[in-house]
Amino acid sequence: MTNADDVARYLAEHPEFFDAHSEMLAQISVSNPHGGRAIPLSDRQVLTLREKVKTLEAKLAELVQFGEENDAIGEKMHRLTLALLAARELPTLLSALYYNLREDFAVPHVALRVWRGYDTAHRAQTVPEFRAVSGELVQYAGDLAIPYCGPSGNAEAVGWFGEAAAHVRSVALMPLKDQECFGMLALGSEDATRFYPEMGTLHLKRLGELAGASLARLL
Numbered sequence: 001m002t003n004a005d006d007v008a009r010y011l012a013e014h015p016e017f018f019d020a021h022s023e024m025l026a027q028i029s030v031s032n033p034h035g036g037r038a039i040p041l042s043d044r045q046v047l048t049l050r051e052k053v054k055t056l057e058a059k060l061a062e063l064v065q066f067g068e069e070n071d072a073i074g075e076k077m078h079r080l081t082l083a084l085l086a087a088r089e090l091p092t093l094l095s096a097l098y099y100n101l102r103e104d105f106a107v108p109h110v111a112l113r114v115w116r117g118y119d120t121a122h123r124a125q126t127v128p129e130f131r132a133v134s135g136e137l138v139q140y141a142g143d144l145a146i147p148y149c150g151p152s153g154n155a156e157a158v159g160w161f162g163e164a165a166a167h168v169r170s171v172a173l174m175p176l177k178d179q180e181c182f183g184m185l186a187l188g189s190e191d192a193t194r195f196y197p198e199m200g201t202l203h204l205k206r207l208g209e210l211a212g213a214s215l216a217r218l219l
Contacts, residue, residue, distance in 0.1 A: 073203055076104045077210070084214040093214055094129060101187065109168060109188035111160035112211070113137075116182035116219060128160075129183075141173075142181040147204040148173040149195040157186045164188070170195040174208030178216040185211050 080100040087093035094112075101107045113133050137156050149172050152158055157173055158165050169192040176183035185208055189195060 076100070077203070077206065079104060080207075081210060084210065087214070087218075090127075090215075090218045093218060097211060097214075107187045108190065109161045109164050110186070111157075111188075112176070112183055112185040113157075113160065114176070114183035114215065114219065137184070138181070141175045141184040144173065144175045144181075144184075147175075147201045147208060149199050149201060149204070150197045151192065157184065158188065160186055161188050172204050174204055174211070176208060176212035176215060178212060182219070183212070183215065 080097070083096035083100055084093055087096050097112075098110050101110045112129055113131065114129050115133055115138060134156060137154060140154055148154075149170070151170055152168075154173060158168055158171060161168055165188075167190050168188040170189050172187040172195040174185045174187075175181045176185055187195065
């Protein structure tokens, strides 16, 4: 007895069947995928093609949206890069970094620490970025292969946000490196979903590399 699989196999192996029996295409009716009465095979093919077109249109719209978002981030990174390159002194560089991250990238809380550089002990008295950090945090930053994104992260680093620390719900932590790790940049938000573990970290990684390279030349 011939079953459905046999019929399907036969038609797949003999595509010329409908060339010899073209009248069957107009006679065959199949179920409507959206319910209701049976429809001609040709109509079913049209519906299938329309559904495929809708799927492709949705995918294209998603890709266009991603492209626009990446272009926008690229423009912001470019402006930040120019601002950091223009800085000739450390205070100017730090101001440019903080300003662009807060105003251009809309990151409400930004802080960093550096544990390398000449006269670090003296600078720590007036520049918060050079205040002492624990050995555990230095090790933590050095072990970060990619930026950390998620809740709280490192309690010591979250404390850098000062009075806002109690309200921060998500953070991004980026090591600052040249030949070795010499600091860490921390971004914080009251929005628990702003920085989350599954998010992409490519732009954050580049941000950390940019900040690290810019700082390293002035230490």
